[in-house]
Amino acid sequence: MIRVLVWNEYEHEKKEEAVRAIYPAGIHNAIADFLRAEDVTVRTATLDDPECGLTWEVLRETDVLLWWGHHRHGDVPDEVAQRVQEAVLQGMGAIFLHSAHKAKPFMRLMGTSCDLVWREIGERERLWVTAPNHPITQGIHGFVDIPHEEMYGEYFHIPQPDEQIFIGWYQGGEVFRSGCCYNRGYGRVFYFQPGHETFPIYHQPEIQTILKNAVRWAAPASRIDALGCIHRETPLEQI
Amino acid sequence: MIRVLVWNEYEHEKKEEAVRAIYPAGIHNAIADFLRAEDVTVRTATLDDPECGLTWEVLRETDVLLWWGHHRHGDVPDEVAQRVQEAVLQGMGAIFLHSAHKAKPFMRLMGTSCDLVWREIGERERLWVTAPNHPITQGIHGFVDIPHEEMYGEYFHIPQPDEQIFIGWYQGGEVFRSGCCYNRGYGRVFYFQPGHETFPIYHQPEIQTILKNAVRWAAPASRIDALGCIHRETPLEQI
Amino acid sequence: MIRVLVWNEYEHEKKEEAVRAIYPAGIHNAIADFLRAEDVTVRTATLDDPECGLTWEVLRETDVLLWWGHHRHGDVPDEVAQRVQEAVLQGMGAIFLHSAHKAKPFMRLMGTSCDLVWREIGERERLWVTAPNHPITQGIHGFVDIPHEEMYGEYFHIPQPDEQIFIGWYQGGEVFRSGCCYNRGYGRVFYFQPGHETFPIYHQPEIQTILKNAVRWAAPASRIDALGCIHRETPLEQI
Amino acid sequence: MIRVLVWNEYEHEKKEEAVRAIYPAGIHNAIADFLRAEDVTVRTATLDDPECGLTWEVLRETDVLLWWGHHRHGDVPDEVAQRVQEAVLQGMGAIFLHSAHKAKPFMRLMGTSCDLVWREIGERERLWVTAPNHPITQGIHGFVDIPHEEMYGEYFHIPQPDEQIFIGWYQGGEVFRSGCCYNRGYGRVFYFQPGHETFPIYHQPEIQTILKNAVRWAAPASRIDALGCIHRETPLEQI
Numbered sequence: 035m036i037r038v039l040v041w042n043e044y045e046h047e048k049k050e051e052a053v054r055a056i057y058p059a060g061i062h063n064a065i066a067d068f069l070r071a072e073d074v075t076v077r078t079a080t081l082d083d084p085e086c087g088l089t090w091e092v093l094r095e096t097d098v099l100l101w102w103g104h105h106r107h108g109d110v111p112d113e114v115a116q117r118v119q120e121a122v123l124q125g126m127g128a129i130f131l132h133s134a135h136k137a138k139p140f141m142r143l144m145g146t147s148c149d150l151v152w153r154e155i156g157e158r159e160r161l162w163v164t165a166p167n168h169p170i171t172q173g174i175h176g177f178v179d180i181p182h183e184e185m186y187g188e189y190f191h192i193p194q195p196d197e198q199i200f201i202g203w204y205q206g207g208e209v210f211r212s213g214c215c216y217n218r219g220y221g222r223v224f225y226f227q228p229g230h231e232t233f234p235i236y237h238q239p240e241i242q243t244i245l246k247n248a249v250r251w252a253a254p255a256s257r258i259d260a261l262g263c264i265h266r267e268t269p270l271e272q273i
Numbered sequence: 274m275i276r277v278l279v280w281n282e283y284e285h286e287k288k289e290e291a292v293r294a295i296y297p298a299g300i301h302n303a304i305a306d307f308l309r310a311e312d313v314t315v316r317t318a319t320l321d322d323p324e325c326g327l328t329w330e331v332l333r334e335t336d337v338l339l340w341w342g343h344h345r346h347g348d349v350p351d352e353v354a355q356r357v358q359e360a361v362l363q364g365m366g367a368i369f370l371h372s373a374h375k376a377k378p379f380m381r382l383m384g385t386s387c388d389l390v391w392r393e394i395g396e397r398e399r400l401w402v403t404a405p406n407h408p409i410t411q412g413i414h415g416f417v418d419i420p421h422e423e424m425y426g427e428y429f430h431i432p433q434p435d436e437q438i439f440i441g442w443y444q445g446g447e448v449f450r451s452g453c454c455y456n457r458g459y460g461r462v463f464y465f466q467p468g469h470e471t472f473p474i475y476h477q478p479e480i481q482t483i484l485k486n487a488v489r490w491a492a493p494a495s496r497i498d499a500l501g502c503i504h505r506e507t508p509l510e511q512i
Numbered sequence: 513m514i515r516v517l518v519w520n521e522y523e524h525e526k527k528e529e530a531v532r533a534i535y536p537a538g539i540h541n542a543i544a545d546f547l548r549a550e551d552v553t554v555r556t557a558t559l560d561d562p563e564c565g566l567t568w569e570v571l572r573e574t575d576v577l578l579w580w581g582h583h584r585h586g587d588v589p590d591e592v593a594q595r596v597q598e599a600v601l602q603g604m605g606a607i608f609l610h611s612a613h614k615a616k617p618f619m620r621l622m623g624t625s626c627d628l629v630w631r632e633i634g635e636r637e638r639l640w641v642t643a644p645n646h647p648i649t650q651g652i653h654g655f656v657d658i659p660h661e662e663m664y665g666e667y668f669h670i671p672q673p674d675e676q677i678f679i680g681w682y683q684g685g686e687v688f689r690s691g692c693c694y695n696r697g698y699g700r701v702f703y704f705q706p707g708h709e710t711f712p713i714y715h716q717p718e719i720q721t722i723l724k725n726a727v728r729w730a731a732p733a734s735r736i737d738a739l740g741c742i743h744r745e746t747p748l749e750q751i
Numbered sequence: 752m753i754r755v756l757v758w759n760e761y762e763h764e765k766k767e768e769a770v771r772a773i774y775p776a777g778i779h780n781a782i783a784d785f786l787r788a789e790d791v792t793v794r795t796a797t798l799d800d801p802e803c804g805l806t807w808e809v810l811r812e813t814d815v816l817l818w819w820g821h822h823r824h825g826d827v828p829d830e831v832a833q834r835v836q837e838a839v840l841q842g843m844g845a846i847f848l849h850s851a852h853k854a855k856p857f858m859r860l861m862g863t864s865c866d867l868v869w870r871e872i873g874e875r876e877r878l879w880v881t882a883p884n885h886p887i888t889q890g891i892h893g894f895v896d897i898p899h900e901e902m903y904g905e906y907f908h909i910p911q912p913d914e915q916i917f918i919g920w921y922q923g924g925e926v927f928r929s930g931c932c933y934n935r936g937y938g939r940v941f942y943f944q945p946g947h948e949t950f951p952i953y954h955q956p957e958i959q960t961i962l963k964n965a966v967r968w969a970a971p972a973s974r975i976d977a978l979g980c981i982h983r984e985t986p987l988e989q990i
Contacts, residue, residue: 123386123430125645136502145384146458147362147500157512160748162905162926167603167698172733176906187505188879189893191362191458194435194915197674197695201905201918203926205749206508209879209918217675219385219430220645255650261386263375266426269445270638271683273396364884399987401666401687406842406937411972415667427640428654433676435914436934440666440679442687444988448640448679456914459884494889509877510922601864601908614980623862623910624936625840625978635990665983669840669936671862672913684986697863697908739864741853744904747923751874 036074036253039096040066041087043103044080046231053231061102061229061236068242069100069249081106086114093117098127098252100245101134102229115139123219123261127252129245132229135186140225143218144192150210151187156233157205159183161212165199170213170224170247178240184230186210192225202227213244215251219261222252275313275492278335279305280326282342283319285470292470300341300468300475307481308339308488320345325353332356337366337491339484340373341468354378362458362500366491368484371468374425379464382457383431389449390426393469396444398422400451400467404438409452409463409486417479423469425449431464441466452483454490458500461491514552514731517574518544519565521581522558524709531709539580539707539714546720547578547727559584564592571595576605576730578723579612580707593617601697601739605730607723610707613664618703621696622670628688629665634711635683637661639690643677648691648702648725656718662708664688670703680705691722693729697739700730753791753970756813757783758804760820761797763948770948778819778946778953785959786817786966798823803831810834815844815969817962818851819946832856840936840978844969846962849946852903857942860935861909867927868904874922876900876945878929882916887930887941887964895957901947903927909942919944930961932968936978939969 042062046053057064062078070076077096079087081103093099099118103110115138122128122143130140135148161178163171187208193216200213212227226248228235235241281301285292296303301317309315316335318326320342332338338357342349354377361367361382369379374387400417402410426447432455439452451466465487467474474480520540524531535542540556548554555574557565559581571577577596581588593616600606600621608618613626639656641649665686671694678691690705704726706713713719759779763770774781779795787793794813796804798820810816816835820827832855839845839860847857852865878895880888904925910933917930929944943965945952952958 143384145382149502151503151505153505201926207510209920209926263388264390266390266392271446440687448681621862623860627980629981629983631983685988741866742868744868744870749924
């Protein structure tokens with residue numbers, strides 16, 4: 035059983051009718067609904083929950099965390115961001131969606147500014163598969179067309195991904211490393227560009243396929259309980 | 274001209290006579306002395322300098338920063354650590370030495386805990402070249418023997434290096450990814466394991482060759498003035 | 513169901529009693545025996561079979577190929593080597609064992625000479641895990657001791673692995689990149705150092721665990737029928 | 752002094768007036784002309800030269816080889832292709848241009864089929880920098896527009912590059928990993944997509960800047976005389 039937690043800032047949906055029309059119960063519930071499966075349980079949490087809904091108790095019972103945030107990254111307390119980072123390093127999978135490129139836990143895990151170039155005119159994105167043998171790209175044949183998306187362009191200030199599995203093409207002339215896989219400690223991290231709140235991108239079947247695949251890929255093979263250096267006083271060999 | 278800054282915690286040398294005997298003017302000055310060259314200027318800074326000697330003014334005039342720290346990582350203020358991280362992302366090179374694996378700027382740049390296994394019995398380390406075509410390994414033929422070193426062993430909690438150029442063998446039975454190259458934003462980062470304070474490792478000619486090479490490799494090709502996302506309102510293509 | 517084919521040069525076992533004592537039915541059958549499972553079927557093939565037992569018909573029905581060879585790499589016809597390479601690029605997994613570092617299909621897939629340094633005095637190897645979250649290292653806690661092994665040392669002329677999951681320590685003073693994962697086309701490739709024919713290494717439970725894991729990791733997510741460039745005459749966008 | 756050899760199939764320019772109009776002395780001479788510098792000597796060779804102009808004598812005196820080929824890849828003898836591959840593994844730099852993705856030495860160095868998707872309608876390519884700190888991208892600010900180019904699209908059957916420094920955007924809707932850096936043995940390899948023969952792409956100043964940079968990047972730091980495994984009979988440590 036894979037235990038998923040979908041975290042959402044949950045601000046646009048409450049304040050903007052256009053967004054609420056697409057995601058009446060919030061982006062988190064839309065994602066939770068299609069991720070649920072016989073062997074996948076899904077819970078949700080939001081920014082305004084106590085401790086953002088991200089206590090150690092919750093994180094220890096989470097195999098894969100999905101994160102959607104945008105305007106209120108700064109309202110996530112540093113200690114919560116650090117806790118999420120540590121949980122990943124101990125083995126929890128993490129999938130950062132769209133504008134979560136500037137989410138505190140993602141920036142901490144990358145070590146870079148995660149800055150990019152952007153434009154919001156609803157142009158077309160075409161997501162190209164550059165790793166057809168990767169578990170996350172299974173079921174996707176060559177590319178995915180996203181009719182309207184916010185443009186995110188290079189240079190994207192990230193470490194070179196361990197595996198670059200999608201590259202995005204934009205109608206307005208840019209490219210973007212739209213699907214990036216990382217190993218960080220015992221955990222796996224996937225950054226996935228699509229998902230601007232004003233377009234029904236998470237209702238698109240191919241995007242759902244990718245996220246379902248990503249959850250299985252990010253589920254931990256093994257976990258540790260704590261971090262810390264280890265003193266091995268006695269050498270393994272006679273000296 | 275490459276402008277180098279050698280930063281040292283500078284604690285062991287003041288408190289422990291055994292260390293002072295090896296590095297009478299401090300590790301920073303020992304390193305500064307052999308790095309100086311016709312086209313390399315070197316300054317030093319230490320933990321107890323105001324702002325740790327690491328103001329923006331200093332960092333902007335530094336091409337490559339070398340960092341040695343051990344017991345007092347926690348005394349480097351977070352804002353100084355963040356400043357160093359940002360300077361690297363803007364292009365400054367950074368070389369983290371030995372126990373600087375737990376230095377705040379290094380941990381921030383890696384995004385991982387940088388934990389490892391250690392033992393301090395002064396065993397032999399043999400440093401193997403695994404990238405003989407890399408600029409940093411030039412002049413090193415196959416391996417370097419370090420007669421006495423603190424053991425640092427796997428699992429080392431770091432992101433897989435962009436280039437793994439040295440792997441360390443230890444007499445007591447461990448291995449370690451002892452030389453690791455990373456690109457982070459516009460900057461280059463080199464982690465180099467050797468350099469426990471109680472052994473005269475930085476007096477060893479091969480180690481000096483490696484660090485001289487590393488300074489040239491880490492010197493920035495180009496730099497930016499600031500980080501931040503960029504809004505490109507007008508598409509490059511007609512839509 | 514994962515369909516495995518274990519290929520063996522099968523020369524030492526026939527000619528040398530010491531090897532036959534360890535592997536009476538050949539290395540291929542020893543490996544086949546522990547790989548068989550409810551969802552894993554295993555066949556074997558050897559150098560002296562017609563076409564080395566590696567026709568397209570066989571390769572098309574093979575999900576993962578394991579390869580052990582040593583003295584007679586040159587007797588594998590180039591067209592067989594090319595066929596195996598193509599099958600991997602089309603999705604078949606391949607696991608190259610020990611002296612298969614100089615097997616023709618491995619060298620073709622790497623593009624490098626795959627040369628290394630070696631010594632055969634039966635010294636101890638200690639295999640360190642450097643990727644504890646990788647599917648292949650599951651069940652291995654920190655390291656594996658191999659009491660007697662042929663030494664393979666750096667510099668190993670291979671491309672930097674996509675994932676470096678084991679590093680070997682040798683009693684005689686060397687290190688080696690003993691476990692290396694690669695993606696090549698639609699296929700996955702694992703090189704695994706242990707397995708000199710005069711030591712009972714494939715009877716060791718940890719080695720068996722690693723190879724069982726490797727088979728599951730290397731099994732194809734998807735496959736293609738043929739290679740070749742594709743002409744897409746009509747642009748996807750109006751020009 | 753960097754000794755460059757520009758190799759060209761030299762077929763289109765002789766047979767097609769449209770190509771000759773752009774490159775009257777052949778693509779090789781056009782490239783040679785802008786690469787020449789105070790510290791760079793440049794020679795040329797073509798397919799119809801004896802041994803393709805690529806004897807060991809020539810390769811031993813070449814620091815960086817540039818390769819342009821298209822219709823007649825098959826006419827390069829296998830022994831010449833193998834010689835070039837070996838020279839790279841021994842340290843010679845190699846830059847493969849445009850349709851040289853299917854050149855025999857490149858395919859041998861990659862180990863994959865190097866297939867791709869293509870279309871020849873002269874659409875616009877925009878080359879995006881994804882590694883602004885890389886020596887090859889210096890002097891290029893964000894992107895390069897190529898008014899007319901043959902489209903090369905994903906999936907490109909190559910190993911994931913050691914450094915992905917350019918990604919191409921195409922007007923017709925595709926993306927391509929247009930600038931790829933590899934380390935292979937002691938040598939460095941750069942694949943660079945631009946350069947279809949019917950467009951004056953090598954006359955474009957930014958393209959010339961990139962190739963000048965690439966020559967300096969690919970020039971060997973060190974070289975070896977021969978390949979081959981090495982027998983080190985005596986352990987470095989007492990056993």
